Amino acid sequence: MFEQADLKVHGKGMMALARMSTRGHPRIGLVVSKKNVKLAVDRNRFKRLVRESVRLRQDHLPSVDIVILAKRGAQDIDNETLTRQLHGMWKRLQRDAQAVSAPPPPNGVTRDA
Incomplete structure (x- = not known):
């Protein structure tokens, strides 16, 4: 997954x-990781909020396998x-997945037109 990701999306304290x-x-x-988020209570809170967010938005998300990585400072972000x-x-x-999965336009036709 880490070397073969189709999409990367960055956010504050996570990717x-x-x-x-x-x-x-x-x-x-x-x-x-414990290295990036020291306290177990903060790691668990982060994971709980990510799971809840995915559960609430699952009908709108594309069919993808997602890995969320917590970066340093993730514990400092409020809920x-x-x-x-x-x-x-x-x-x-969702926007990037649609762009990746959209078929290419026919020859000589641009998407902007």
């Missing part, structure tokens, strides 16, 4: 790597800000 899937629904994986960040990341992921 999402995604790979297109044929399963018909999104799947989530979490990497929250409301983290939720907003995730919402924005899901929107960008």
